[in-house]
Amino acid sequence: MENKQDCMVNFSLHFSHTHSQSECDGVFNGILQERESKKSGYYDLPFKSCALQEARAYIKENEQFLDSLSYLVIIGIGGSSLGLKAIDGMLEHLPCRNALKLVFLEHTDPLHIVKALQGVALHNALFIVISKSGTTIETSSLLKYVLERYKVLESAESKRHLLAITDKDSPLEAWAKSVKVKYFEIMPNVGGRFSILSAVGLVPLAILGFDIEALLQGAAKMTQGFFERKEEHILYKALTYAKQREHIPMNVLFSYSSLFRQFNAWYVQLWGESLGKINVNGEKVGLTPIALIGSIDQHSFLQLIVQGVRDKSVTFLSLNPAHSLKPSIPDIRIPYLESTDFVNNQSFATLLHNQRLATMQTIENEGITTDCIEVMGLCEESVGILIAYFELLTSCVGNIFEIDTYNQPGVEFGKVRLKKLFES
Amino acid sequence: MENKQDCMVNFSLHFSHTHSQSECDGVFNGILQERESKKSGYYDLPFKSCALQEARAYIKENEQFLDSLSYLVIIGIGGSSLGLKAIDGMLEHLPCRNALKLVFLEHTDPLHIVKALQGVALHNALFIVISKSGTTIETSSLLKYVLERYKVLESAESKRHLLAITDKDSPLEAWAKSVKVKYFEIMPNVGGRFSILSAVGLVPLAILGFDIEALLQGAAKMTQGFFERKEEHILYKALTYAKQREHIPMNVLFSYSSLFRQFNAWYVQLWGESLGKINVNGEKVGLTPIALIGSIDQHSFLQLIVQGVRDKSVTFLSLNPAHSLKPSIPDIRIPYLESTDFVNNQSFATLLHNQRLATMQTIENEGITTDCIEVMGLCEESVGILIAYFELLTSCVGNIFEIDTYNQPGVEFGKVRLKKLFES
Structure with missing residues (x-):
């Protein structure tokens, strides 16, 4: 397990990997070259x-x-x-x-x-x-x-x-x-x-x-750390995802707060549109992003992850429960519903936190590739860190796939057809 | 191509299939038995x-x-x-x-x-x-x-x-x-x-x-039609999806109206939680639902469908453009942006309709399994038809998978762990 402790955002990989130093160096150098050549x-x-x-x-x-x-x-x-x-x-x-x-x-x-x-x-x-x-x-x-x-x-x-x-x-x-x-x-x-x-x-x-300066500072911290090789967990995760793409073609981002709903949508575009490409060998590659909100989607998608085909990895994104201490679940005994009383007197944030933990344990127990990102405090700086993290991760996978991570030629085909439809 | 014309909802399969009559009968009889035995x-x-x-x-x-x-x-x-x-x-x-x-x-x-x-x-x-x-x-x-x-x-x-x-x-x-x-x-x-x-x-x-009576009437019409073998397209689609599950594990519902956003979420639960199961042979099976909104998600997910791995089928769900005639795109020439003038004077509904057509043609052209559901008028009755259609389709695939379509044992594991987390 790789842990990256930070006062703002913690990253932990809950899977083992056997990537060699030269593999990691290869991806890192590719990204370094992209940056230096101004490719992006x-x-x-x-x-x-x-x-x-x-x-x-x-x-x-x-x-x-x-x-x-x-x-x-x-x-x-x-x-x-x-x-x-x-x-x-x-x-x-x-x-x-x-x-x-x-x-x-x-x-x-x-x-x-x-x-x-x-x-x-x-x-x-x-x-x-x-x-x-x-x-x-x-x-x-x-x-x-x-x-x-x-x-x-x-x-x-x-x-x-x-x-x-x-x-x-x-x-x-x-x-x-x-x-x-x-x-x-x-x-x-x-x-x-x-x-x-x-x-x-x-x-x-x-x-x-x-505070857009703090946003940039967060992103700068993550980016600089990456280029100083302080964020090796990004390389490990990218290599793991890229290598297992054939039997694990889907990557779930399971975000435990309604605040992440739009962030999920941003991730879906970044991941899907960047990585779904024809590579230098003419091969169609890609990883499909799926974005969920916990605990709600435990009641719609979890069954498929736990008992369906083993074709997904799962990243948990969560907020430290200290983020919102109120409201709490009242200490009320509802006759006939006593089996639910174990959460009485707890804050809803603690319930949500433990729901995430219980789901994560269930999924890990099934041998599914899992990692976790915990945001300690949601502010401009931590959001900057998150953004740079997902962008760098995407670039690394794209580099391993040998694709152009930054274009979207497939979207153009439809534009040409649309014009024809209006002209006909 | 199978077409089912209806004054309310049109269903068309844009792929060929070679399912034999006995295969279709097998699935149909399985569903009939589920109904008669009151399994659901x-x-x-x-x-x-x-x-x-x-x-x-x-x-x-x-x-x-x-x-x-x-x-x-x-x-x-x-x-x-x-x-x-x-x-x-x-x-x-x-x-x-x-x-x-x-x-x-x-x-x-x-x-x-x-x-x-x-x-x-x-x-x-x-x-x-x-x-x-x-x-x-x-x-x-x-x-x-x-x-x-x-x-x-x-x-x-x-x-x-x-x-x-x-x-x-x-x-x-x-x-x-x-x-x-x-x-x-x-x-x-x-x-x-x-x-x-x-x-x-x-x-x-x-x-x-x-008008809940009209809602039930729509669903009754679709259900009765299915049991009278007037909706064979459901059996064909279910057999196609189930048979190609290993190389096409994902099913995209691409809905062209913001009115379908919550319907998409309903579909995701119905499909994912019903079909992600361990079957009678102890095998993990499932089909992963992905729900998109057009045209918005043409700018986030389409690239992956068109140029990524060929692991998705796509169902287009749309509204007849006569549903909303206003507003229109004004007949303004914006200097330097003349290339966009081909839509001037058209209604936004027509633009959306043609965007769906252009995307559908692009995807079909790539050889991707595609079908189309067009709702002629959105009302209680047509919604009843849609609901019964997706429920019946789900049951048919579940029957072919030899799973229990109606339970969700995988969700229970997390519930036990959650209780333990609070007790410890």
Whole structure:
């Protein structure tokens, strides 16, 4: 068992492994090369202060304006929305989070659009369109809808209600420049699902009141530790997952708190879209992410893990129960239901903690590959650690698979067909 | 290609199959025997009027009382909450749905409990505790919490604010009788995840204003059709899925509307918990359900389906675009983003519809096992059809797997460990 103790997040592998030093070195050197060759720019994001400073400058200049708003409406999909949702979902309860209602316009589902915009008016909302190119069909269509419905471009004053976050030299940037809409840049070598620590995440998170410097510091700590070989557990886990991919093609993230619901969705995209590829040998590879919430999904998915085919590994993600001491289960004896009294007087957090332990023991007992991530305190810094951890893990597996972890060619096929359907 | 046209729901299999008549007969006869032997009572639910009449009688007797409420709070987890969530999620927009806010108390997560009960007081809420036994630890703990916080048992008047739905002769029924709390019965041979058409679903759905008779009629139509051999496509699909389980262990339900989000969760439990079992030969079998929402998840999971390992089948679930004609994409040319103008003037529903078609074509083109379910109009009757369809499909696969589709022994292991953790 490998344990990585930390005051913020503890990582423990509950499986043995026999990876040689040279295997580990091979993966590590591959990642080092990716970073140095700038194949992906995400490795450097925690150490860059540019987006951080731009976000802060914008907030300082627009303090009064931002205070007058009720809604922050994000027009963006996939990598342009999932990371922000994940972080706000985990940290929304922090006292620093202001009262802005965060709304996502991403779905082309008409019922969803109508519902999402209830209460939103130009004077009470800031719209942020986030897209690497601007040509994602959901994003451009919803942008058009917002431009028409809210007359956003009518005056210099109305234009203050729209920001763009987009790639340097993208069509969206060209448009923003031409109509004098404020924009922030993403480096083109930072892919959507690895972009949360760029302006994509930092600008809206700063507007919501979060400490984005602490977020970057957490990610920097994890990233630096990895490159200083203090996080070998990531290499061990990646090698284990990659080597057993044929008989264990699914990786479950079992998160024990409703705060992790959106983080789960972020993980699913990161893992699924990065690793499902055709590799250098023309072979189709991939690992399928499955994300669950405990204890709820003990009552829907656990049976399959415990008694179904042995084709899944399980990662438990949990919060230290000291995180929320209240409420407790009252000391009430319900006649006929006395068999449940063993939890009386305990906090619900303790019950949830023990449910996670009991489930973990059950699964380990079945010989299933298990590991555990325990967040000691949920704050910007620990969230930064979690994000960098999952990104690095994904890059390591992708490196072992000999794939391009950062593209998504399979998504393009459907885009071509969609255009044809409209033209025919 | 098998097509089953219906004015309510169309089913089409986009794959060829070579199942012999005797194979189909074998599965059919197995299901017939399950029904006749009463192994599971769910087959008969659409034809029983008992729960329907009890629900209606309750509403008639309590009309004024129910009109005075603002919240319907369900204390229940897994099979006791997922079906109700699914149906309300799909039909919430119907004009017959009253304004009651539906709240679920199921999670032991302390933050979730506090949030869920904001605004809920005894005088404005009806609590319904739903459990086959009453001894599910989440349900009993949350029931205790509600009993203490809202002083529900203090008087005959306060007791009106609590109902129980539970198995005949269960501990929860014994308690409800002893404290004079109104209760409705579930037949013990109807398992939780197959119970939505019993009192478990019918009582709260009737309270919410839905036409539960039409729901049962839809399910009855599908069930009767199956037993009259008018729904052979179910047998073909079940045989295909079951036979290819070793190299296609995952079944994706790709639902193209946010209205299906909770239905997806219901499907995941039904499929996963029913089919993940040790069969009569001691072999671990199972099929893993994966539920997606389109178009959103085209930007997170599609890449893995299209270019990853060929280990998934895909079922598309969609709504006829005539379901919601508004809003539309305005006819605006955004300079530099002209490549997106091919959708201008189209409704968002048409865009979503074509996105589903384009994705389906892309996936079929890869040779992936695909089928399609199109709901022509979302109403109680079509929802009844959908529910019966998925339940029958699950039973057929379970029959081919030679498992007990209706139990969940693997979940019990964790319950024993949980008790030990508290005692130690």
